[in-house]
Amino acid sequence: MRNSRPALFALATLVLLGGGIALALFWVPDDADQGFSQRIFYIHVPIALTAYACFGWGAWKALRLLWLRDERYDLESYTAVHIGLIFGVLTLVTGSIWARTSWGVWWTWSSRQLVMFLVLFLFYAAYFMLRYSVEPGRRRANISAVYALFGVVLVPISFLAIRLSSDLIHPVVLKKSGPDMAGSMFLVFCICLAGMLSLAATMYNVELTGKRLDGHLRELREALA
Amino acid sequence: MSSGDRYVFAAYTVVLVTVLVYLLIIALKVSRLDRELGELARRARERRAQEEQDEREQATVG
Numbered sequence: 001m002r003n004s005r006p007a008l009f010a011l012a013t014l015v016l017l018g019g020g021i022a023l024a025l026f027w028v029p030d031d032a033d034q035g036f037s038q039r040i041f042y043i044h045v046p047i048a049l050t051a052y053a054c055f056g057w058g059a060w061k062a063l064r065l066l067w068l069r070d071e072r073y074d075l076e077s078y079t080a081v082h083i084g085l086i087f088g089v090l091t092l093v094t095g096s097i098w099a100r101t102s103w104g105v106w107w108t109w110s111s112r113q114l115v116m117f118l119v120l121f122l123f124y125a126a127y128f129m130l131r132y133s134v135e136p137g138r139r140r141a142n143i144s145a146v147y148a149l150f151g152v153v154l155v156p157i158s159f160l161a162i163r164l165s166s167d168l169i170h171p172v173v174l175k176k177s178g179p180d181m182a183g184s185m186f187l188v189f190c191i192c193l194a195g196m197l198s199l200a201a202t203m204y205n206v207e208l209t210g211k212r213l214d215g216h217l218r219e220l221r222e223a224l225a
Numbered sequence: 226m227s228s229g230d231r232y233v234f235a236a237y238t239v240v241l242v243t244v245l246v247y248l249l250i251i252a253l254k255v256s257r258l259d260r261e262l263g264e265l266a267r268r269a270r271e272r273r274a275q276e277e278q279d280e281r282e283q284a285t286v287g
Contacts, residue, residue, distance in 0.1 A: 038237045091242055094236045101232035113228035199244070206251055208258070213258050217263065217265065224268050 006205040009198050017195030023188045031185075037101040042188055044094040046196040048117070051091050052155045054084030054200055055124060059152035072142035075215075076150050079208045081127055083200055088121040116161040120154045120225035127151065 024042035031038030058080030065073035095114065096106045109115060127147055134140040179186045 015282070025233075025237075035229055037232055039233050043236060043240055092239060094240050097232050097236045097239070101229050131262070163283070203247065209259070210251065212252050217258065217261050220265050221261075224265060224272065 006202055006209065009062055009202040009205060013195055013202050014177060014197040015131040015195075016191055020188060020195045024192060028185050028188050029182065034102060037098070040094060040098040040101070042192045042221040043078075043196075044091065044098055045189065047094060048091040048191040049193060050196040050200045051084050051087035053197060054080050054161065054204070055120070055148075055152055055155055058084060058148045065141060066144045067167065068150075071138075071141060072079035075142065076208060076210055077145060079204055079211060081124055081151075082149055083207060084201050085121070085128075086119075086203070087123050087196075087200060091117065092121060103161050109177065112161040113158070116154070120151070120158045123151050123154060 005122075020042065023037050028039070028042075030036055058077045060079060061073045061077035064070065065077060088154055095117075099104050099108065099114075107114065127144065131144050132141060134143055179189075181189070
């Protein structure tokens, strides 16, 4: 069952993300304010939320490492941060395209949401520099875990920045009172979010298997040397 | 195609291309792992053959 997990996630990704994108492009009505270009929302926001989920997952694995002293969580935490960073790049790129079509600029420093996400992204980019500047072993695992745990504090700040700020540039659609959009739009958004989370889970499992295989091969090479 | 349509197309294409590039990287990694595993299997077979030959030589001498 464990080995079939990536295949199941891949299948779920194909169905959910394929269906979600088709619905987002051909079924949901145009936004009254932004028109057709609002459809970037159906990939941009799920990608951003998936990046947060990956960083959160990485922090959870880091906590498990520090708590249980089990070395395998180091690789799992590292892989989650790795996947989170890929989704982070996609968030910045798709967000920038959306900004260009909605606000007329590729980037604005006056939006706290954008700046906070960039800070979060750069913080996790520095995780790799820190990790590869320390010799592999227990010490590296502990330092990486503590760093990943510190980073996750930025996730709620980044998420809440838009709600706490008063710049009114970045729209807020997920409010306390519920989603500020039509039912069909929210349904497609949920399908796309589930699809993106499945994609991240597929990538995480494939990447983790690859890294584990690399480790086993290294051991074999040493044994046969 | 209007300007807004082009940006929507660009955003979805970026995501698709990223997934495809990721797939390409994984495919390259899998082929590297396959090659390395094949090399290790060959080395293990050679070592085993050498050990068997050494055993036969010892038995003949004894």
